[in-house]
Amino acid sequence: MGVSNGTPKDNGANGHGQTTEPVGRHPRGEGERSDSAVVGKPFVKVDSRSKVLGTMKFADDLTLPRMLHAKLLRSTEAHARIVSIDTTRAEALEGVYAVLTGRSMPITYGILPVSQDEHALCVDRVRYIGDPVAAVAAVDEETAEAACRAIDVVYERLTAIDSVKTALETPEPRIHDYGEEGNIHKRVDLEFGNVDEALASSHHVREDLFFYEGNTHLPLEQHASLAEWHPDGKVTLWSSTQTPHYVHRALAKVLELPPSRVRVVAIPNGGGFGGKSDIFNHEIVVAKLAMVTGRPVKICLTREEVFYCHRGRHPVLMRFRTGVDERGRILGMHSQTYIDGGAYGSYGVASTFYTGALQTVTYHVDRYKFDSVRCFTNKPPCGPKRGHGTPQPRFGLEVQIDKIAADLGLDPIEVRKQNLVEPHSMTANWLRVGSMGLGPCIDKVVEGSDWYSKFRKLPYGRGVGLACGSYLSGAGLPIYWNDMPHSGVQIKLDRSGGVAVFCGATDIGQGSDSVLAFIVADVLGIDPVDIRVVCGDTDLTPVDLGSYSSRVTLMMGNAAIEAAERARAPLAEAVSKKLSIPRSRLVFGGNRVFDAENPETGVTFAEAVQFAETSIGTIGSTGSYKPPRAPGRYKGAGVGPSPAYSYSAAVAEVDVDPETGLVAVERIWIAHDIGRSINPTLVMGQVEGSVYMGLGEALMEAMEYRGNRGVVHKFPSMLEYKSPTTMEMCDVVTYLIEDPDPNGPYGAKEVGQGPLLPIMPAVANAVFDAVGVRVDEVPISAEKVLKAILAKAEGKDGRYGPAKTPAVEWHEPHRVPPPWEGGDGRAIDDPKHMPVPLADPSGHRYKHDMSGD
């Protein structure tokens, strides 16, 4: 067993364990609380009933009196100078109220402070087909569309860059005049211990290339926004956004308004998956149009435009060079990623680091080197999609481990279990791992899938494959570096017994509003129905950074516990006085506050509030959360740290038709280490949804380009961008492992993204088991499988995948000794570097001592 700490004990029929000692941030204080009444129970989501009634309002469902409709004119050129824009004809149309071009909003913005490279409307340059160049507000959508068609734009075409290779070979013209040299946006070179030395002393070294095609989120809801201008100088934007806080910042910046006069309301998203985490052109444009016209302005993107907005999975070419000992234990790994960023920065700098950050948190890597390059290309900008930068390297790593096991004649399960990262340890790149339930996850899916009676034993055409993964429970650092909380929660208690909870988090379908209500209800001992949740409104709610990086349950959850504990205190004080019972004996539960030793003595929750209001006045409280400081001190150490890491393992069983190469995934067994389920129904839904999205990426989803030098989207439609329907979706068998993490609320970790990670490599490994060929690419389409089968039949290498990487002039890496080689987490070329041994070496058990076993 790779995991000894916090492994759940079996707790009855459902295997849904509980630890004896509470781990994680638990409500403390008044009295002994019995088991959680809400947390861990399948309460119905707070918004479920409005969703099934069809009464839930999404952004495009909103209307205001005198509302105008906006449309964007988008570039038909991939890379061009704007010579002139003539809006005269458009302005003359009846029903047109305003036409805007880029000159009206010259200030740039972007989600990251280091990539403020976007204009709301292009000023003098377009960078991809679909880049917005003008906007119209009109009486209805048709008039706005007609007006867009009446805008005359003259472009002067520039060389368009369609790939990383072309970008590296074509330093001029530069798509942006910032970043590294030429068309390189970002380059990373980091080394943790001498990897060449580790590889030289390895028993076996494998080098493999992989390619992961880009794909997109495809939320069912098209992005929509509504803006209203108030004559007192304030603007309000209602938008389908995952990140109202950052939209708030950008609106204030571009519109040159004091942030206090900008209000952003995040409307529940009809699916996000990372696709609504950027600041979008249309969000700024409708706000500006509302200011210009003095009327509310709404926009809803067409599906085609949603494809152009993109911000989805980066296409990544990868090289993995990994050295192991004779038992398959990893001694050194060199990971290289070549990233196609598309036309703008977006989250790209973070994405770049993420392609190298989490290789080390599943399997112990003794020495680790990571190089990466992200290039600008003239295609829709890539950004964060579920798993953000980590599914690509996870695919390569998990497939390579299977190849290594095959080379050495070892069991791929055993190889993985040999390498498991220790719980409560540090990785080579200075990430602090807390609870780590991957071992039990592997055991569950191996047992559940009857692995050992299938692996290498099924008839030709059928196979099984296993892979693992790990993900952050929230980024350890905020996008704008500061020491303020990442999440804030405010609670108002009413003498009626009703409770209102305010938080800046945004429900994108993952159930964050519900998690907030469940946690507060649990701490206050009341029914979640009696809680009113107000979320994602920059005027009304304390800041939460947004629904990205799987951060909400952990960060908002901890803030909610703190706020609820603080709200409970004055109630306990008042009840204690009133009933002459010591505070330590008071229990909050069942909508009552009562004496633990004498449960019939007590008051209702509403009465408790009334006593407290009588004694101290209006009752309110706040709570906040900031992640612990990460130990790494090197440049780039900001990406990767998290308060807690979730773990997943999956087995896929496939049926491959050797005549056509078609892969049918019949069933996936998945186990996920959730830490602790705040609500098991929601957790199961996230696991199943992640499996689904991973399956789509594994088999079919691809953002592909054609014609016009590879920069024209091949099929910006839902019919041709293939995604799994009910007929392609496999059966899913889910196991939840509860290995509570000390940093999680009630021990909870993330579930929204992690379970996607093992799916693609598990399918690839299963295809190999089925037909003996390797598709080292995602998606694993029939065409690729067939090519590999045919190649093998001709006596060639039974493989489909990239053969080479483009030439990059890598820099000398920043060398950071791993914790077990001393140092203080700084690079040795950092003037502040202190080559002192690690203060607390017990954090890491030096597992791979070459002199040992």
Next chain:
Amino acid sequence: MSAPVPLTHITRARNGRPAKRRAQFTVNGEPVDVLFAPHKTLLEVLREDLNLTGTKHGCELGECGACAVLVDGEPVLACLVLGLDAEGRDVTTVEGMADGPALHPIQEAFAQYGAAQCGYCTPSFMLTAQVLLEKNPSPSRDEIREALSSSICRCTGYVKIYEAVELAAARMRGEEADILEEAIYGR
């Protein structure tokens, strides 16, 4: 004296566009009488002219299935049907599923299973499932899969949707059924 202006021509064309036309049909059992531009789809008429925004759109091209409504009891994509084609028909939207204050068993089961994650495709799945269960009170998992293959859900992986339909089917057959432990807690 000229003849009285027919009701269908009382609104004037603007920008040379055709005048509004009138349609009479029932929505969720109630008669509606509505004027709209003749090229408007049923989806647009429902959402924009009747303010029934429970019907969603994901593409407006007949690709995603999100706008499914029932016309004379059969699922159709409201984005591919003209509003005028609803004349004299019986249209059911998600707003018509509940029986007064009581949720339809399919709605209750979707809520209980968290089968509505973001909730955007949910109306289309529930209405399609309603037709399935009217025709086949005890569908197999494969029959549910087949019947619901016309809509895309990006959140759930469909699993909770199947489980909700099965739970609702059992209850509609009069059985005492509840959510399955293994569907909620895993195995």
